[in-house]
Amino acid sequence: MHKTQTILLKNRPDGKPTKDDFKFITEMIESPDKGQLILHTKYVSVDPYLRGRMRNQKSYIEPFALNEPITSAIIAEVGESNHKDFKKGDVVMGELAWKEHQLSNGKGLQKIPSDQAELSAYLGVLGMTGITAYVGMTNIGKPQDGETQVVSGAAGAVGSVAGQIGKIKGCHVVGIAGSDKKVQLLTQDFGMDKGINYKTTADIQKALKEACPNGVDIYYDNVGGEIADAIFPLLNHGARIINCGAIAVYNKTEMPQSISPQPFLIKNSASMQGFIVRDYKDQFSEAREALTQWLQDGKLKHKETIVEGFDTIPEAFIGLFDGDNIGKMVVKVV
Amino acid sequence: MHKTQTILLKNRPDGKPTKDDFKFITEMIESPDKGQLILHTKYVSVDPYLRGRMRNQKSYIEPFALNEPITSAIIAEVGESNHKDFKKGDVVMGELAWKEHQLSNGKGLQKIPSDQAELSAYLGVLGMTGITAYVGMTNIGKPQDGETQVVSGAAGAVGSVAGQIGKIKGCHVVGIAGSDKKVQLLTQDFGMDKGINYKTTADIQKALKEACPNGVDIYYDNVGGEIADAIFPLLNHGARIINCGAIAVYNKTEMPQSISPQPFLIKNSASMQGFIVRDYKDQFSEAREALTQWLQDGKLKHKETIVEGFDTIPEAFIGLFDGDNIGKMVVKVV
Structure with missing residues (x-):
């Protein structure tokens, strides 16, 4: 059993989002069943496009439901695992919930190499x-x-x-x-x-x-x-x-x-x-290869604005609309 | 020597064009020199894009000059000719001046077949x-x-x-x-x-x-x-x-x-x-072939609004902005 903080969408923002549009709750999560694993959130990506999902509007992606966790690209470390493809200590990326810890069935998770760039780069220059x-x-x-x-x-x-x-x-x-x-x-x-x-x-x-x-x-x-x-x-x-x-x-x-x-x-x-x-899904690996190469050749520079602490996620997101970030805005959780 | 009426751009229209933006003058034209021919205007195309050329503004095409003749697509019959490629009675199309009669050096003129469609179709469904x-x-x-x-x-x-x-x-x-x-x-x-x-x-x-x-x-x-x-x-x-x-x-x-x-x-x-x-200049002949075929097969219908008389050209043009036309608006001169 793990205790986790979770961030829900409390209100659909009217104009610029405020902290009051988000709600923190504490939940308990079970130990992983067969085919499941536990993920410990390390880095959370906050992005302008999430604003669109907070509207109740037809778009290319389903809107967030009220009183449900918000999701975004997250880098997490695998904890206890009952899944054959993932072992404790693996670092993965996926579209995950704004939770400190969460169960996963492994679907949509992608393992991240630890030797080519800093982890947070996979949410930015080497990520979406x-x-x-x-x-x-x-x-x-x-x-x-x-x-x-x-x-x-x-x-x-x-x-x-x-x-x-x-x-x-x-x-x-x-x-x-x-x-x-x-x-x-x-x-x-x-x-x-x-x-x-x-x-x-x-x-x-x-x-x-x-x-x-x-x-x-x-x-x-x-x-x-x-x-x-x-x-x-x-x-x-x-x-x-x-x-x-x-x-x-x-x-x-x-x-x-x-x-x-x-x-x-x-x-x-x-x-x-x-x-x-x-x-352009079919071009993702070509893109990642080209970007990695330019990064290693020094032709591509990247900047990140890293904010620390799970509690700061809503503020970091809101800050995007004030131009608080230079380069990719990322929240470092642990 | 021929006497011709000519239509000049008198003012750059402010908002919707009016008859007062155009000026009719009478000119004399000489007999054709070597390499020249006389054209007698038969059909004049009036088109919305001409409004853009009446503005003094950078665009894909030079603006019309004040106190100079307006030009548009025109079908004309060759009169006296001192040009080896054109003989009296040929019917041609080109970007020509709003004149009843004009001299040409043959440049930009295209001969029109007389057996495939009515002549005015070459200003509309088989034209631009x-x-x-x-x-x-x-x-x-x-x-x-x-x-x-x-x-x-x-x-x-x-x-x-x-x-x-x-x-x-x-x-x-x-x-x-x-x-x-x-x-x-x-x-x-x-x-x-x-x-x-x-x-x-x-x-x-x-x-x-x-x-x-x-x-x-x-x-x-x-x-x-x-x-x-x-x-x-x-x-x-x-x-x-x-x-x-x-x-x-x-x-x-x-x-x-x-x-x-x-x-x-x-x-x-x-x-x-x-x-x-x-x-898409390189696709013009492909386009004309396809359109001619559809027309002959009855798959493509075309309508024209034909107004008669050289004097009516400015009114016909202005009428485009009142939606006076059904299908292509054409002025029949003779």
Whole structure:
């Protein structure tokens, strides 16, 4: 018998999530039956897309149920095991509940090698966020040597990788982020050509125009909203907008408005393509191999914001909407 | 020496064009030099995209100059000829000036066969508008048997062909148009499954939802604006929006606003792709062959609104924005 803390979705957030939308309870979990194992949570991934699952709305994935545990990508260590494929001490990753300890039947768990990178990297640059950047750039962005790429949320987990892939492919890369500290990282750590702090820039379109003298061929969009609007008039013929996220509008309670993109798309033969990483499941291992190689070659840098303690999970999640994170936001539990 | 009437762009229209934006002058044209020929205008194509060229704005094509003749696709008969490739009586098509008579050096002129279809069809179903529908559907729409397609401007020159291609490919096709007479044509003449009159429908999204019980896989968009907004919530996973035109916003004097498409594109892995027909120049003969075959097989119906007289060209153009046309709008000069 193990005692575990568990985090439930108490309310569907109205606008920006608050701590009051989450409820901590204490549960007891049994010893594992045949075919079961116990998982001890080590690292918890908090991600903007979870906000969408808190809405009671048809989407690509079922919404979270009220008064049920929230789930996200988690790295855990196997404890007591009655499962033939897992033994005590194995480190695994999976879509798991926000619990300190939990039973599993092993389904969906993936073992993680301990010799190639730090464990937390598998929630970020070698995990879903790095892979998201890779498949979005590869399948939609299709960067060509000499093109201009803009990336928003450029200091974030996905954006920082998307921008670096642009550099690896020979693009002029302009990153947009929300603090001077982050903007400094864009050029100094992530090797982008130019960074723009959208919070302190009065005329974002003018700043973008100056930073992109040859127009914009690729826009890796993690935020939507006003920054996306400012890009439309700068698009080149054949430009590709990768619609990866829209964190600027996820907390809106009314239907968000924007500039009509249609005239800009038509006159430039440009595209906007939404995607979710699962669309490209068959490319995950190719993506992980490429990212691991670039990481080992020093071509790809990654940053993490690691917050400690199971209790801090809701705050860490809420902090995403305040831009608290640099790179991947991860909660270290033990 | 020939006397010709010529139509110049007098003012850049502010909002919807008016007759006052055009100026008629009378000119004299010389007899053709060596390598030249005289063209007598027979049919003039008026098209919504010309509105864009009247703006002084960077686009895929140069804006019209003030006090210079407007140009569009024209079918003309060769008169006196000093050009080795053209003889008196040949019928040709090209991007020509709004003149009753004009000199040409033969560049860009294409001879038209007289035995396969009526001449005016080469400005519509077998010309740019039919080809626009074909390349948009083939390259972006990619219709699959059993899918649902919505088309706006469905009784227009491009929309009526795009909707019929959807039917040929096995789609459930819903057309949107702006009068009861047009809506009747959609099902009775063009074989679409359902027509919606957006002007008399109070809740366009509700009407679309009822007409598309399986959601929307393809939206061939000729209008943009509120109809486009109503489509976003109905998109299926992997839906394709073909951004062909945005007539609903072409006359707006302020930057038009819409619902932010990004969240809908992301959660459905859906795309919006703008294009202009020239992007697919290498497919023009394939397109014309397919359209001619469907026309001869009776699978493709076409309608024209033919207005008579050189003097009526500006009115015919302005009428496009009032929805005066059913099918392709053409001015018959002689």
